[in-house]
Amino acid sequence: MSVLHKILNSILFSISVLVFSSPALAGPLCALGQGGHGGADIPATPLAHQQMRSVAQALCQKFKCPYFDFAQTQTTKNAMAWSDASGNYIRYNSSFMNGELQNRGFYATTGILAHELGHLIDFSVNTANQNQATREATADRYAGCAFALAGEPRENLLALAQSLQAMGSSPGYPTAQERVALVLIGYNQCSN
């Protein structure tokens, strides 16, 4: 086995460990739109795992990613990420994600997961209090960055942009237009 293969395998192993580690519940720091958590966790689907892995492989080669737990839950309206003393968590609602997958496509749900992982990286780097709009802007930039690092062409951001437009504007969030711009800024910052 080549050194590269060994490194790759060890990266894949750490990602599956962080994806399958044990769940816990705590206060939300990000929720795309309204919603909450507190319901039972359900294992993420194979497709969601695959997307989460590819997002982690892209972002975690450049940024220090915290270990996190990933699952679906019906009590989250769409997707969310939070960090607390017990760990780092990403949760998504399968009805929401299936809808985005069908209506906007594969790269929309990939982008949503990238946004959530962006929050976890941001939480671990910027521990000072920040308002929600700043947090969301940063996570959107990470989402765009993930696409650039994965070598995706810029047009694959279109599905995510459509998804952000469809979610509309929520209080405390940048507007949909601003969010699309932030995703593009993130993409450009991480290109080459």
Ligand SMILES: [Zn+2]
């Ligand atoms: Zn967010």
